[in-house]
Amino acid sequence: ERERLWRLRHKPAVTLDGEAVELLANIEMPEDSTAAVKAGAVGVGLFRSEFLFMGREARSLTRLPDEDEQYEAYRRAVEGMRGMPVTIRTIDIGADKPLDGKASKQEYLNPALGLRAIRWSLSEPAMFLVQLRAILRAAAHGPVHLLIPMLAHAREIRQTLALIEHAREELRAQGVPQGEVKLGAMIEIPAAAMMLRVFLKHFDFLSIGTNDLIQYTLAIDRADEAVSHLYDPCHPAVLRLVADTIAECRRQGKGVSVCGEMAGDVQFTRLLLGLGLRSFSMHPSQILAVKQEVLRADTGKLAPWAQQVLDSDEPSELLGH
Ligand code: PEP
Numbered sequence: 001e002r003e004r005l006w007r008l009r010h011k012p013a014v015t016l017d018g019e020a021v022e023l024l025a026n027i028e029m030p031e032d033s034t035a036a037v038k039a040g041a042v043g044v045g046l047f048r049s050e051f052l053f054m055g056r057e058a059r060s061l062t063r064l065p066d067e068d069e070q071y072e073a074y075r076r077a078v079e080g081m082r083g084m085p086v087t088i089r090t091i092d093i094g095a096d097k098p099l100d101g102k103a104s105k106q107e108y109l110n111p112a113l114g115l116r117a118i119r120w121s122l123s124e125p126a127m128f129l130v131q132l133r134a135i136l137r138a139a140a141h142g143p144v145h146l147l148i149p150m151l152a153h154a155r156e157i158r159q160t161l162a163l164i165e166h167a168r169e170e171l172r173a174q175g176v177p178q179g180e181v182k183l184g185a186m187i188e189i190p191a192a193a194m195m196l197r198v199f200l201k202h203f204d205f206l207s208i209g210t211n212d213l214i215q216y217t218l219a220i221d222r223a224d225e226a227v228s229h230l231y232d233p234c235h236p237a238v239l240r241l242v243a244d245t246i247a248e249c250r251r252q253g254k255g256v257s258v259c260g261e262m263a264g265d266v267q268f269t270r271l272l273l274g275l276g277l278r279s280f281s282m283h284p285s286q287i288l289a290v291k292q293e294v295l296r297a298d299t300g301k302l303a304p305w306a307q308q309v310l311d312s313d314e315p316s317e318l319l320g321h
């Protein structure tokens with residue numbers, strides 16, 4: 001079976017009815033681009049940049065990566081992908097991903113609802129600017145998409161875009177080379193999925209983070225074993241938010257991708273295709289199995305079935321889970 005899948009790695013991911021599907025990789029370190037290319041990924045859909053910042057004490061690095069160190073890391077990922085696009089997500093520390101020493105405070109009851117991701121970045125604008133500058137500089141070496149996690153407020157969008165513009169102007173004024181980037185937002189808070197119009201006014205593409213979207217929609221801590229049986233990717237409310245996001249992006253001709261675990265789970269490939277998704281980002285080890293599902297799928301037949309699943313009280317029954 002593994003060998004049969006391996007033979008699919010250079011085969012384009014196209015459905016039986018001729019729909020091209022983009023299969024992208026989630027990576028945590030620049031070196032992971034090697035595995036991504038090997039598995040036949042056509043780009044990186046999610047580079048979780050926080051891994052450059054985490055666990056540095058264990059690696060006897062006592063300071064956070066400065067602009068040049070970050071730039072080198074992003075550039076290595078970009079060069080590793082050989083001209084294919086790399087989506088770099090700005091730092092998403094806090095909650096389940098504490099930054100050593102700094103944000104690992106456990107004094108709050110709900111770290112997942114606290115100062116994490118873009119909230120943290122906006123509270124540390126000097127650090128955020130360093131990261132933005134490093135990403136813009138790396139974009140001079142190949143196609144880069146800049147992705148912002150955990151946005152929920154129009155004000156946060158405005159502040160973020162202003163800082164990106166500021167970083168661009170600084171580099172320009174200093175004569176430092178930078179590249180163009182596409183701008184994207186993660187949809188992983190239900191509020192965001194309910195105000196897509198606002199997001200699509202400002203962003204070129206959206207990426208659905210189902211891991212957090214499920215957690216926040218169902219009020220289930222994604223790391224808590226005691227409630228893991230209630231952590232349900234096919235809860236009708238979750239599917240509704242995912243479906244609406246895909247549909248609205250398609251209506252407006254904007255890019256949309258899923259980069260949560262759901263995208264790499266073959267149990268959901270047909271459903272997501274039926275909902276109109278044509279871009280999936282996942283751990284490199286899952287790409288070939290998902291590609292096999294894509295090659296066997298007929299989106300013309302899946303679309304009406306996906307609408308039935310969406311209208312069902314118990315979608316998992318229709319999904320055969
Ligand atoms: C998600 O929330 O689905 C996601 C992709 O981001 P992370 O798992 O890094 O929070």
Ligand code: MG
Pocket residue numbers: 149188209211212
């Ligand atoms: Mg997330």
